[in-house]
Amino acid sequence: MRTIETVLFDLGGVLVDWDPRHLYRKIFKDDAEMERFLTEICHPHWNFLHDKGALRFAKSIPDLQHRYPEYHDQIAAWMERWPEMMKGSIDRTVHILEELKSRGNVRLFALTNWSADTWPHAIERFGFLSHFEGILVSGQEKLAKPDPQIFDLTAARFKLDPRETLFIDDSEKNIQQAREMGFVTHWFRDPIRLRRDLMEYGLL
Incomplete structure (x- = not known):
C-alpha cells in the first residue's frame, strides 16, 4: 500500500x-414540477457552467428569466436564496x-x-x-x-x-x-x- x-x-x-432541492422543495408545491425545473431550466449542466467559470449569475439569471418568464421568481431564487441549498x-x-x-x-x-x-x-x-x-x-x-x-x-x-x-x-x-x-x-x-x-x- x-x-x-x-x-x-x-x-x-x-x-x-449541497442540493438545490433543499431550497426548491420550499418553493414548489409539486415535486414533479420541481424536478422538471431542475432538469430542464436550472439544470445540472447550467450549474456546472457556473462552477467552471463559463457563466456568471449576473447574466445567466436574466437570460433564463427572459426565456422562461413563467418561472421568473423561481429562477431568481437560485442566486437570491442560494445559501438555502446548503x-x-x-x-x-x-x-x-x-x-x-x-x-x-x-x-x-x-x-x-x-x-x-x-x-x-x-x-x-x-x-x-x-x-x-x-x-x-x-x-x-x-x-x-x-x-x-x-x-x-x-x-x-x-x-x-x-x-x-x-x-x-x-x-x-x-x-x-x-x-x-x-x-x-x-x-x-x-x-x-x-x-x-x-x-x-x-x-x-
Whole structure:
C-alpha cells in the first residue's frame, strides 16, 4: 500500500450537504414540477457552467428569466436564496477532517467545483475550511473537474505528488480521471467507508 502524504478533499457531497432541492422543495408545491425545473431550466449542466467559470449569475439569471418568464421568481431564487441549498455540513466527514488535522501527519487540501459567485457563502458559513492548507475553487480558475488540467493545476500549485495524494470525491467521473493521472483515490459514498480506508492507510 502506498504511503499517503496528502489528503485532497472534494467539498460538495463530501463535507457539505449541497442540493438545490433543499431550497426548491420550499418553493414548489409539486415535486414533479420541481424536478422538471431542475432538469430542464436550472439544470445540472447550467450549474456546472457556473462552477467552471463559463457563466456568471449576473447574466445567466436574466437570460433564463427572459426565456422562461413563467418561472421568473423561481429562477431568481437560485442566486437570491442560494445559501438555502446548503443544508449544512456532513458532520461525520468533518469529524474525520478534524481528526486528520489534529494528528498532523498529512497535508490537507481541497479541490472543489464551486462557482466564484457563491464561494463567499461557503467561506462565511463553514469554519472547518480553515483546516485546509489550500483550497482550489473551479469557478475562480475557470477549470472544473473532471478536466485533467484542474488536477495538474492543483498538483503544481500545492506541490503535490499524485502518487502520495489521496483524492476523495463523490463523483465517479472525477475519481476515474484522478486515478488515470496517478492519484490514490477514494470514491466517497459515506463517512464510515472513508474512515475505514483512512485507517487502512494508517492515517486514523
